[in-house]
């Protein structure tokens with residue numbers, strides 16, 4: 001399987017990055033021949049979506065519509081197309097994803113989806129352009145809010161889950177919230193991250 005791991009933290013080697021590494025280890029433990037591609041969004045040139053709607057209104061029959069912006073999302077889109085499984089990780093910033101992760105999610109929203117779904121009176125809702133099914137795991141870290149209170153402060157997980165379902169046809173098979181990490185430390189969650197990666201490979 002081809003695994004794409006995406007780190008949404010601006011900090012290298014810290015909580016989110018480390019737990020993603022653990023999840024990748026767990027994945028590979030179950031799929032030793034798996035191909036892993038890890039991307040740190042902070043290392044990439046990813047510009048803000050401009051809402052020009054060139055991608056949304058594209059009538060391409062391909063799995064991804066062309067964006068008007070030329071930057072590292074061109075290559076990342078190819079990486080996504082090649083992937084069978086995804087791990088996305090972000091720290092909680094003000095209750096949601098980081099600006100890095102949000103910029104990435106906005107850029108995939110309409111390039112990988114077309115406005116083909118209707119719910120009740122609302123039409124034009126994103127529908128994946130590709131029929132290729134993917135599976136995903138989501139890792140969210142937070143500095144001070146422990147898991148027991150995550151319902152009040154974690155908009156990151158549902159935002160990522162919804163976007164990757166609607167745009168990448170990626171079903172989230174497992175999530176992990178590593179809360180209060182400033183006091184508990186990363187090691188506290190290492191086994192859980194490993195198990196999440198293994199679960200993703202087995203799903």
Ligand SMILES: Cc1cc2nc3c(=O)[nH]c(=O)nc-3n(C[C@H](O)[C@H](O)[C@H](O)COP(=O)(O)O)c2cc1C
Pocket residue numbers: 009010011014015016017091092093094095096141142143144145153180181182
């Ligand atoms: C701008 C900013 C906003 C943050 N907002 C929250 C928050 O709402 N809740 C929380 O528990 N931690 C918050 N944090 C702390 C981060 O979630 C925490 O440091 C996280 O573990 C960092 O992950 P990293 O080590 O991968 O960068 C915030 C940090 C920053 C820089």
